[in-house]
Amino acid sequence: MRRVAVIGVGVTKFGRHDRTSAELFAEAAADALADAGLPATAVQALYYGNVVGSETEKQLHTSPQAASVLGLPAVPTTRFETACASSHAAFRHAVMEVGSGVSDVVLVGGAERVLNVTTEESTEYFAYASDARWEQTLGLTFPGVFALVARAHMTKHGTTEAQMAAVAVKNHKHGTLNPKAQFQKEITIEQVLKSAMVADPLKLYDCCPFTDGGAAVVIASEEVAKAAARRPIWVLASAAASDWMLIGDKRDLSRVPATERAAAAAYRQAGLGPQDVNVVELHDCFTIAEIVATEGLGLFEAGTGGVAAEKGWTSLGGKIPVNPSGGLKAKGHPIGATGAAQIAEVVTQLRHDAGPRQVDGARVGLTHTLGGNTATVLVSLFGRD
Amino acid sequence: MRRVAVIGVGVTKFGRHDRTSAELFAEAAADALADAGLPATAVQALYYGNVVGSETEKQLHTSPQAASVLGLPAVPTTRFETACASSHAAFRHAVMEVGSGVSDVVLVGGAERVLNVTTEESTEYFAYASDARWEQTLGLTFPGVFALVARAHMTKHGTTEAQMAAVAVKNHKHGTLNPKAQFQKEITIEQVLKSAMVADPLKLYDCCPFTDGGAAVVIASEEVAKAAARRPIWVLASAAASDWMLIGDKRDLSRVPATERAAAAAYRQAGLGPQDVNVVELHDCFTIAEIVATEGLGLFEAGTGGVAAEKGWTSLGGKIPVNPSGGLKAKGHPIGATGAAQIAEVVTQLRHDAGPRQVDGARVGLTHTLGGNTATVLVSLFGRD
Numbered sequence: 001m002r003r004v005a006v007i008g009v010g011v012t013k014f015g016r017h018d019r020t021s022a023e024l025f026a027e028a029a030a031d032a033l034a035d036a037g038l039p040a041t042a043v044q045a046l047y048y049g050n051v052v053g054s055e056t057e058k059q060l061h062t063s064p065q066a067a068s069v070l071g072l073p074a075v076p077t078t079r080f081e082t083a084c085a086s087s088h089a090a091f092r093h094a095v096m097e098v099g100s101g102v103s104d105v106v107l108v109g110g111a112e113r114v115l116n117v118t119t120e121e122s123t124e125y126f127a128y129a130s131d132a133r134w135e136q137t138l139g140l141t142f143p144g145v146f147a148l149v150a151r152a153h154m155t156k157h158g159t160t161e162a163q164m165a166a167v168a169v170k171n172h173k174h175g176t177l178n179p180k181a182q183f184q185k186e187i188t189i190e191q192v193l194k195s196a197m198v199a200d201p202l203k204l205y206d207c208c209p210f211t212d213g214g215a216a217v218v219i220a221s222e223e224v225a226k227a228a229a230r231r232p233i234w235v236l237a238s239a240a241a242s243d244w245m246l247i248g249d250k251r252d253l254s255r256v257p258a259t260e261r262a263a264a265a266a267y268r269q270a271g272l273g274p275q276d277v278n279v280v281e282l283h284d285c286f287t288i289a290e291i292v293a294t295e296g297l298g299l300f301e302a303g304t305g306g307v308a309a310e311k312g313w314t315s316l317g318g319k320i321p322v323n324p325s326g327g328l329k330a331k332g333h334p335i336g337a338t339g340a341a342q343i344a345e346v347v348t349q350l351r352h353d354a355g356p357r358q359v360d361g362a363r364v365g366l367t368h369t370l371g372g373n374t375a376t377v378l379v380s381l382f383g384r385d
Numbered sequence: 386m387r388r389v390a391v392i393g394v395g396v397t398k399f400g401r402h403d404r405t406s407a408e409l410f411a412e413a414a415a416d417a418l419a420d421a422g423l424p425a426t427a428v429q430a431l432y433y434g435n436v437v438g439s440e441t442e443k444q445l446h447t448s449p450q451a452a453s454v455l456g457l458p459a460v461p462t463t464r465f466e467t468a469c470a471s472s473h474a475a476f477r478h479a480v481m482e483v484g485s486g487v488s489d490v491v492l493v494g495g496a497e498r499v500l501n502v503t504t505e506e507s508t509e510y511f512a513y514a515s516d517a518r519w520e521q522t523l524g525l526t527f528p529g530v531f532a533l534v535a536r537a538h539m540t541k542h543g544t545t546e547a548q549m550a551a552v553a554v555k556n557h558k559h560g561t562l563n564p565k566a567q568f569q570k571e572i573t574i575e576q577v578l579k580s581a582m583v584a585d586p587l588k589l590y591d592c593c594p595f596t597d598g599g600a601a602v603v604i605a606s607e608e609v610a611k612a613a614a615r616r617p618i619w620v621l622a623s624a625a626a627s628d629w630m631l632i633g634d635k636r637d638l639s640r641v642p643a644t645e646r647a648a649a650a651a652y653r654q655a656g657l658g659p660q661d662v663n664v665v666e667l668h669d670c671f672t673i674a675e676i677v678a679t680e681g682l683g684l685f686e687a688g689t690g691g692v693a694a695e696k697g698w699t700s701l702g703g704k705i706p707v708n709p710s711g712g713l714k715a716k717g718h719p720i721g722a723t724g725a726a727q728i729a730e731v732v733t734q735l736r737h738d739a740g741p742r743q744v745d746g747a748r749v750g751l752t753h754t755l756g757g758n759t760a761t762v763l764v765s766l767f768g769r770d
Contacts, residue, residue, distance in 0.1 A: 001485050020518065054439050054513050058521060061468040061514035061630075064760035068630040074646055076625035077761065078474050081464045083446040089463050093478050100386050100485030128439050129446035133405065136443060240461035245446075245453040261459060375449035376462065 001099030005225035005232035006382070008036025008218035009344035014182040014332035016115045017212040021053055021336065022062065024214035025111035026069040028337070032107070032216040032344075037229030040070055043218075044103035046077040047094040049087030049110030050336040055125040056117050066111070081336075083129035083371030084285065086110055087215065088339025088378035092238040094219055104224050109216030110336035122210050126335070129372035131246055143207060145247060145373045146286040147199035152253035153288060154201070156303065161201050163306030165192035167287035168205045170315050171323050175330025177316075177357035182211050182332030192287075206287040211332030215341035233347045236364070236381040237269035245375050254303075258377035259296030259368065266379040267298075272364065274298035277381070279349045279359040280320060281342035282368035284327040290314075293368055294322060297379070316357060324349065324357045339378060342367040350384040386484030390610035390617035391767070393421025393603035394729035399567040399717035401500045402597040406438055406721065407447065409599035410496035411454040413722070417492070417601040417729075422614030425455060428603075429488035431462040432479040434472030434495030435721040440510040441502050451496070466721075468514035468756030469670065471495055472600065473724025473763035477623040479604055489609050494601030495721035507595050511720070514757035516631055527670070528592060530632060530758045532584035535673040537638035539586065541688065544676065546586055548691030550577035552672035553590045555700050556708050560715025562701075562742035567596050567717030591672040596717030600726035618732045621749070621766040622654035630760045639688075643762035644681030644753065651764040652683075657749065659683035662766070664734045664744040665705060666727035667753035669712040675699075678753055679707060682764070701742060709734065709742045724763060727752040735769040 010031025012024050025048070033040055048063040059065065063077035080090040087110030094108045114122045127141045153159045169189055175181035192205040225232035241261030244250055250257075267273050274297060282297065284290035291305035299320050300308045308314055314322035325331045325345040328338060346365035348354045365382045395416025397409050410433070418425055433448040444450065448462035465475040472495030479493045499507045512526045538544045554574055560566035577590040610617035626646030629635055635642075652658055659682060667682065669675035676690035684705050685693045693699055699707035710716045710730040713723060731750035733739045750767045 001487070051445060052439070054437070054510075057517050058513050059517040060436060060466060060510075061757040061760065063467060064627045064757065065516060065630045067627055068634070068760075073629040073634075074626060074642075076477075077467070077627045078478065078625070079466045081445060081466055082448060082462070092461075093463065093481075096478075096481050096485050096487060100481050102386070102481060125439075125445075128443050131450060132442050132444045240463070241459060242449045242452055242462045244458040245450045249453070249458075257459075372446040372449065375446065375453075 002101060003222040004095050004098045004219055004235045006217050006347045007220045007225050007228040007230060007232050008032040009347050010035060011180050011215045011341050011344050012213050013180050014211050014213040014334060021050060021057060021111035021113040022066045022069040024212060025066045025109055025216065028109055028214035029070050029107055029216040032218050035230060036218040038105065038218065040072055042105045043072055043075060043107045045075050045097060045106045046072065047080065047090035047106060047108040048077060049080050049090045049339060051081055051083060051086050051112060052114060052125040056114050082376045084335045085339055085369040085371035085376045085378050086336050088369035089240065091339060091343060092240055092378055095235050095238045098219055098221055104221040106219050107216060108219060109214065109340045111214035112334040112336040113212045114210045115212050134246055143199035143202055146288055147202050148247065149253050149292060150201050150288040153292060156254045159291065159306035161193060162189055163310045164206055164287040165189045166309040167284060167290045168192045168329055170309065171284060171327040171329040174316060174324050174357060175326025178326050178331060181326040181330050182209055183330045202286055208285050208328035208333040211334040213332060213334035213337050215337040215344055217340055217343050231351055233350045234383045236383045237266040238380040239265035239269060240378050241265065243375050247373050256292055256296050256374045258374060259293055262377040262379040263297045266381050270381045272381060276364050277320065277366045278362040279324060279346060279365045280322045281325060281345050282322060283370040284323055284329050285333060289370065290322065297368060321359045324354065324359055339369040342369060346382050350382055387486060388607040389480050389483045389604055389620045391602050391732045392605045392610050392613040392615060392617055393417040394732050395420060396565050396600045396726050396729050397598050398565050399596050399598040399719060406435060406442060406496035406498040407451045407454040409597060410451045410494055410601065413494055413599035414455050414492055414601040417603050420615060421603040423490065423603065425457055427490045428457055428460060428492045430460050430482060430491045431457065432465065432475035432491060432493040433462060434465050434475045434724060436466055436468060436471050436497060437499060437510040441499050467761045469720045470724055470754040470756035470761045470763050471721050473754035474625065476724060476728060477625055477763055480620050480623045483604055483606055489606040491604050492601060493604060494599065494725045496599035497719040497721040498597045499595045500597050519631055528584035528587055531671040531673055532587050533632065534638050534677060535586050538673060538677060541639045544691035546578060547574055548695045549591055549672040550574045551694040552669060552675045553577045553714055555694065556669060556712040556714040559701060559709050559742060560711025563711050563716060566711040566715050567594055568715045587671055593670050593713040593718040596719040598717060598719035598722050600722040600729055602725055602728050616736055618735045619768045621768045622651040623765040624650035624654060625763045626650065628760050632758050641677055641681050641759045643759055644678055647762040647764040648682045651766050655766045657766060661749050662705065662751045663747040664709060664731060664750045665707045666710060666730050667707060668755040669708055669714050670718060675707065682753060706744045709739065709744055724754040727754060731767050735767055
């Protein structure tokens with residue numbers, strides 16, 4: 001395959017919006033195209049992630065709608081849905097389109113609108129990403145899934161609630177440095193531990209919020225990228241893996257095998273290892289998810305992710321900064337946009353353009369997005385020449 | 386890109402099933418793998434189409450679920466949704482994965498379950514493929530969209546209700562030759578014309594049914610295909626195009642520009658023209674849709690599709706047989722499965738394996754799938770060595 005680069009990024013403010021997901025995407029896409037210095041007419045295909053649009057907006061067929069709102073009525077468009085990993089899946093497939101020579105300039109992104117419905121409704125719709133017959137009927141919503149993961153990790157490795165709280169505190173601190181983040185306030189370990197119980201042992205501040213937002217990136221072939229307005233950030237790898245759908249079929253809930261598989265594939269594609277990575281945006285839908293992901297990505301030994309968070313190794317200035325954007329926890333989690341927003345952040349970091357949240361001298365970055373009950377994971381690697 | 390072939394196909398009986406869409410897909414996929422002479426472990430990725438699963442089954446994240454039911458828990462899986470064209474979109478992207486050398490064997494398919502909900506509910510859910518704010522609020526469901534298309538075609542070209550009825554009569558006749566078809570009975574022009582009005586001028590027998598079903602195809606690289614159990618059928622082209630989302634933004638409802646664009650791209654990829662095509666499976670969600678598609682694909686001059694149907698030119702034994710499977714009209718339309726099922730039929734035809742519905746000596750076949758209010762179209766071309 002040909003080399004592929006990201007040449008433009010755009011992200012809306014994350015939070016509450018009174019606009020459709022297509023309109024949110026259009027804002028992010030227009031910013032990404034302006035960043036790339038390209039007109040919309042340069043786009044040869046649209047790869048689009050959206051998850052619960054048919055529930056919250058009564059809208060399927062969201063990819064041509066997003067294209068129409070952007071003034072792009074004729075190009076091929078496809079909607080991708082792999083639960084919360086949707087726009088990262090879109091990105092991986094888009095990289096194949098450019099890498100294989102089918103197109104030279106492709107727009108990738110996603111958007112989600114959920115704050116127009118109640119929290120109870122959102123919780124139900126998100127649960128559609130777990131098995132309808134064997135899990136939803138038991139009331140197993142996602143806080144419950146990750147509470148099981150947390151209990152397994154605590155039992156096996158001695159991980160503590162304070163260690164999980166350290167993830168939330170760190171990501172909220174990072175979020176104060178990101179003007180696009182939904183939450184812009186620091187919190188304390190004590191606040192996390194005293195917040196309302198959601199699914200024991202996960203408390204309110206262990207959970208990411210519901211969020212409206214859009215994100216987009218422009219990817220291009222090497223030839224286009226080398227003539228682009230901004231420094232190209234190269235896609236070194238983009239890999240996906242899955243796992244058994246049912247929680248009950250998984251052998252060890254303290255691990256996420258799909259993360260380990262996707263990471264192994266991505267490192268192999270890039271010819272790199274975890275020791276080469278300088279900045280990471282990963283899927284912290286719950287604090288325990290960040291701890292398990294840092295282990296699955298090989299950043300820390302199995303069982304030591306909690307210690308790493310507690311010691312500040314994943315903070316800005318630490319051994320390997322994780323979620324400088326604030327992560328899903330503080331930046332917010334507009335599920336169809338999340339993967340593209342993580343990529344936008346890593347590209348911004350590798351351009352050395354992240355201002356007060358810049359990871360000094362970052363040359364290699366990683367994004368990790370998880371879908372559903374740990375059944376889908378995408379991992380991509382990016383590099384600066 | 387490398388050459389890509391279809392080496393296995395499988396389709397469930399179309400109609401009413403008391404099984405989940407994942408289980409329907411698993412049946413089709415197992416048949417496709419058996420047809421290819423490959424074990425499930427040979428599959429390197431799953432490309433999966435499903436549309437209204439979150440409505441009718443409360444199930445998102447359907448691709449890892451489909452993989453799990455098939456016993457494939459680790460491979461990358463992606464769900465594609467472009468309304469009724471979903472599994473054809475999945476197919477096009479899968480061809481890029483194999484064509485670009487990322488994988489050698491990929492499973493593509495889709496499934497849908499809708500007969501477990503009421504007709505009123507299905508009609509509403511299908512309408513989610515039109516614009517929520519500007520079309521659904523007006524009550525513009527899909528029979529209404531295609532009634533507008535029919536009126537425009539009648540006004541511009543003098544197309545008659547009897548010509549549209551001829552499409553239904555022909556596809557029902559073809560359906561009697563396909564044991565997998567939902568409807569297995571012949572109908573008459575008079576029955577169509579006297580059937581209940583749905584959306585003037587479209588009557589009940591102008592409309593395809595709601596259907597449960599699954600379909601799957603196995604695609605492979607040239608090297609794998611040449612060693613395969615069955616004669617490989619080569620993918621000569623796979624193209625997509627879109628159009629403005631809103632009906633109100635389209636300039637001429639008697640045409641489907643997305644069909645014309647996708648067909649032009651597919652013919653260009655293959656170095657072929659409409660005169661080279663021997664068999665066609667196209668998207669006859671309503672009888673007028675078949676007439677407009679035969680024109681958009683270049684099989685007949687603009688405005689003459691109705692005459693072609695009336696004269697029997699699109700029947701088995703006619704100038705260019707269209708929908709020998711019975712089409713969506715008689716075979717049925719399990720929306721997420723439809724594109725893959727059309728491909729399975731064309732592959733069966735090009736293998737000269739279609740029994741009583743065989744198009745004699747077919748060497749080049751075309752599939753055409755339309756999504757939503759004519760905003761998404763996929764066209765693929767297939768050839769026999």
